[in-house]
Amino acid sequence: MSSAHTKTEHGHTDHNYLNHGSGIWSWMTTLDHKRIGLMYFATVATLFLIGGFFALGIRLHLAKFGAEPLLSPDTYNKFMTFHGAIMVFMVIIPGIPAFLGNFVLPIQLGAKDVAFPRLNLASYYIFIAGALIAASSMIFNQVDTGWTFYTPYSTAKTSNGVILLVLGAFTMGFSSILTGLNFIVTTHKLRAPGMTMDRIPLMIWALYSTSIIQILATPILAITLLLIGAEKTLGVGIFDPDLGGDPVLFQHFFWFYSHPAVYIMILPAMGVISELITAFSKKTIFGYRAIAYSSVAIAAVSFLVWGHHMFVSGQSTIAGIVFSIITMFVGVPTAIKLFNWISTMYRGTVTFEAPMLFALGFMFLFTIGGLTGVFLASTGMDVHFHDTYFVVAHFHYVMVGGTLMALMGGIFYWFPKMFGKMTSDLGGRISWVLIFTGFNVTFFPQFVLGAMGMPRRYFDYLPEYTNLNQISTVGSWLIGLGFLVGLITIIHGILKGEKASDNPWGAKTLEWQTSSPPPHENFTTTPTVTAGPYDFR
């Protein structure tokens, strides 16, 4: 279909990618990265609602408001598994790269599309297929292993539903690899004239680093999941100690992917924040190169730190110490970013529209998440905190407080570009207040619970943990309400939003130089870049 549209329409601002073709079929078969991005948006949002439903179920159960427990132990384990698996594999990992990245990356580079548009559509359908396979385990044979599928429980003891869930995750991993590959080639090959590598926006640097991790880490997850499948179906015994296997090897394999995966989640978020901070401070980003290279540094270090998940697995003391030290290295490039963002705001003309609030929320929550990560990286403290609610609170602060905050900020920021309409700023702000407050009410008590010794993943707890758990549950309703308000604001914006100008925030990156919404080929004439991306003052 692409060849039919090579003649671009000039000057028609009413002609854009949204009305470039009509009907559901034109969307299902589209090769336009912007439409594919929006299709990911709809899919991820739906999956987020399902994952959120399980989260609220878990929290409601743990509040113990009634005399009878809400869920049976078995159902509780399944809720926990589906909450984790959906949120990790289907929401947070694809959320920013596949949705915002797909929409923004080519426009920011001044490209007409990603390098392989058909592959891009294929990765979307592979993702859908993976999500459906994984979801079918909810219907046929529920899984209760937790999203980490720890062996030997997953291979020797529990139901065969694990096969469906790992096959689904394998398929989605394939989609993730293809998207990452597409982004790398696009960044290398399709930059507009004048767009040198030190002029690409920081969002692109973040997505580029993410893509490297996707390419290098996901294959290891793929083979690990295939081995679980082989173990379940053939009984090959690579992980099952009864058959001579080593369950700790599974942990090495699994975390060799899943720790870098944490940066697949957070690096794009950092990219979004870099865009938001500079746009809403009306000031050139402080330390462009430092932020750009720190993304690559995080990607590189991410491969060397998996062992900190295994301090209590019986690995050698030396390994523990080495992993502990390298893990703390991650703090360096992360802090570089944070300090640069703060320096950017210093003496900037800072305004507090909804996207900026989410960016500030990100910085606040991610800092708490990052600092508590240092606790967990210290071998001595980790022995105390290991598998307690402290860990739960820590990774929720990083992944939810970090990634979802950035995702929401990114949605509100690029919404005018996506739909050519504005969202209600008040709606966005209310949503932020609710999510931000609710988030702290939910997860801060969990740090305390963890320090007191409440173990994670458990169906029940000692009476002294009751009050904090109930506070936490109330907080979870606030978060739910906050996202509901956010969703309503977005839908309202799509249906009834005011018309947006081409550059409502006064930002400088390339996507704001084209019309809102952009034409099918992003620009009516290929832009020529003559300066850096954040040329404010």
Next chain:
Amino acid sequence: MTSVSSSSEFHHQHHFKSADHQYASSKQGIWLFLCTEILMFGGLFVGYLIYHSMYPTVFKNGSETLDWKMGAVNTVVLLVSSFTMAAAINYVQRGLHKIAAIMLALTIACAAAFMVIKYFEYSHKFHVGTVPGKFSLVDPSCGAGGKRAECESKIAALLKNPAELEKNHVSAEEVTRLKAVISQPKWEMFYGFYFVMTGLHGIHVVAGALLIFWIFIKTLRRKVGPEYYTPVEGVGLFWHVVDLVWIYLFPLLYLVG
């Protein structure tokens, strides 16, 4: 759109500057994908290395039950196929469609020959019981509670039965080797790796053959030629990786022991 500098008439996708630009991008994409393939097999190699050091005798005995002659023939078959594939790319680039198609057909034939030899190897293993995990037991339901040591394996059952041994072409020499294998605890581990590694490789051989068939059709219909041969080259690179993986698998499984 910018003017197309390339003299070629060939149509390229709208977001590329020229056919050369498109070719360079596609090639980069293919190489990146092949990196992921290597890394995926890399996980298996790491696992093999670890268990080889944990159970050296198991892996030595297991390796000796494999038919290295069949493995060697298969190595030669794949090497020949890599040659015919490379030749096919060359002929397509020079516009010699007919001989290119013949070379592609030969490559597919090699892939088929590889799989047929693999079939003979596999089926012999199914017969004698050198199979992974639960299939190695006479009664697969046995050993569920972690008491596999008390279960009788298929090999043990077979060794007691001279008529069956003869029927399945098990030589006296092989009987000695099979006895050596089951004298070791956790001996199924080796076959777990053998079947997972060769199985995953076999899936890649089949996928590669299907891809080669796809460009075989393209070559016959003259959809590829001197001005456009990206898919031929891409599939060729994939096929070389399939070959490469086998070149590591063969000595590792059949020879090192």
